[in-house]
Amino acid sequence: MSENYILGIETSCDETAAAVVCDGERLLANVVSSQIATHQPYGGVVPELASREHLRAIVPVVRQALSEAGETYESMDAIAVTQGPGLAGALLVGISYAKALAFALEKPLLTVNHLEGHIHAVLLEEKQKGNFQIGFPLLALVVSGGHTHLFLAGQKEHGWTYANIGRTRDDAAGEAYDKVAKLLGLGYPGGPIIDALAKHGNPRAVKFVPAQIKHGNRGTPKAEQTPYDFSFSGIKTAVLRYVELEGMREAVTVRQNALAGVGKPSAETVLPLCDRKTLDLVASFQRAVVQDLVLKTLQAARESAARTLFVTGGVAANSELRQVFTSEAAKEGLPVYFPSRRLSTDNAAMIAAAAYPKWLAHDFAAAEFSVEASLALR
Numbered sequence: 001m002s003e004n005y006i007l008g009i010e011t012s013c014d015e016t017a018a019a020v021v022c023d024g025e026r027l028l029a030n031v032v033s034s035q036i037a038t039h040q041p042y043g044g045v046v047p048e049l050a051s052r053e054h055l056r057a058i059v060p061v062v063r064q065a066l067s068e069a070g071e072t073y074e075s076m077d078a079i080a081v082t083q084g085p086g087l088a089g090a091l092l093v094g095i096s097y098a099k100a101l102a103f104a105l106e107k108p109l110l111t112v113n114h115l116e117g118h119i120h121a122v123l124l125e126e127k128q129k130g131n132f133q134i135g136f137p138l139l140a141l142v143v144s145g146g147h148t149h150l151f152l153a154g155q156k157e158h159g160w161t162y163a164n165i166g167r168t169r170d171d172a173a174g175e176a177y178d179k180v181a182k183l184l185g186l187g188y189p190g191g192p193i194i195d196a197l198a199k200h201g202n203p204r205a206v207k208f209v210p211a212q213i214k215h216g217n218r219g220t221p222k223a224e225q226t227p228y229d230f231s232f233s234g235i236k237t238a239v240l241r242y243v244e245l246e247g248m249r250e251a252v253t254v255r256q257n258a259l260a261g262v263g264k265p266s267a268e269t270v271l272p273l274c275d276r277k278t279l280d281l282v283a284s285f286q287r288a289v290v291q292d293l294v295l296k297t298l299q300a301a302r303e304s305a306a307r308t309l310f311v312t313g314g315v316a317a318n319s320e321l322r323q324v325f326t327s328e329a330a331k332e333g334l335p336v337y338f339p340s341r342r343l344s345t346d347n348a349a350m351i352a353a354a355a356y357p358k359w360l361a362h363d364f365a366a367a368e369f370s371v372e373a374s375l376a377l378r
């Protein structure tokens with residue numbers, strides 16, 4: 001069988017990304033243009049600015065991916081693009097561009113669910129390592145700035161099937177990292193900086209009640225209820241209350257002023273601006289989030305008799321989360337896989353990889369498809 005080259009395009013949030021993947025298992029180029037510097041002054045993603053930045057970046061990013069892969073527009077067999085979930089205006093840039101490209105080149109177009117992309121980032125890298133022995137059912141925790149989902153995945157002829165058995169009732173875990181970082185004056189995005197600072201604090205210093213939801217399903221239609229739910233808005237409020245009660249406001253303002261105008265502050269820049277109390281708070285926050293994610297995921301894995309665990313999405317880049325998942329899953333004899341850090345956060349390699357089974361199944365996009373900002377994965 002000849003080799004199949006898929007050009008992946010991803011613009012669902014604040015990264016403009018393009019990648020070339022051969023046969024769903026060989027990554028030839030992976031280009032990500034981050035908008036962090038644009039959104040940093042606002043402490044979060046501003047949708048209008050995201051669309052504008054995607055418009056600016058999409059053409060050069062795709063050109064660079066093709067050039068790094070040593071390929072051309074004509075040598076692509078298909079174009080794959082993220083359809084959703086994500087920011088409507090941001091998704092629209094990628095979709096419009098992919099449609100125009102596919103039309104002009106007379107190539108088939110494939111649509112991919114962003115969450116399925118995160119799952120296939122893990123599969124792509126395992127295949128690259130020569131690991132083709134993934135056991136099913138497979139439990140995937142997709143944990144990022146916009147999502148905290150548990151999917152139980154099975155296999156069908158060319159693709160996978162998904163049952164959503166858990167999700168956050170409010171904030172996503174990455175969102176909690178970003179909001180806590182913002183309220184502590186640590187900059188945006190919060191995950192990488194809290195990850196680095198937490199190593200310098202005492203994770204037992206501040207006691208957070210485990211993020212449990214007592215009546216999470218109250219008022220939710222039965223068809224939309226999931227058995228394993230998360231909630232991260234409570235811990236964010238608890239951090240805020242701690243900051244007020246412990247009189248940390250002034251120190252936060254001093255830090256905010258010191259970091260104003262620094263595009264993406266490094267841990268070396270931020271560490272000297274943090275006192276012991278802040279470092280302990282950050283370490284305790286991270287410990288509570290990690291414990292909650294690991295405990296609920298492993299409970300779901302046991303109860304659904306999962307044979308493999310994937311942990312993926314931006315928060316899967318977190319070092320403590322990786323450590324704790326690795327050691328706790330090992331105790332249960334459950335193989336756990338993560339993407340490399342560069343494929344944990346948003347990228348287009350995962351989109352091109354997830355499109356490959358659709359390419360094999362000739363599951364091409366309908367001509368009239370459009371953005372699905374709340375696209376569910378089934």
Ligand code: KG4
Nearest residue numbers: 144145146174189191314315317318345346
């Ligand atoms: O997957 P992603 O790039 O975008 C979404 O689909 O949301 O994830 C971005 C999120 C942000 O909330 C960021 O703070 C978080 O992932 N993140 C981390 C780390 N690196 C990125 N969270 C914890 N630890 C990290 N090392």
Ligand code: ZN
Nearest residue numbers: 144314345346
């Ligand atoms: Zn994502």
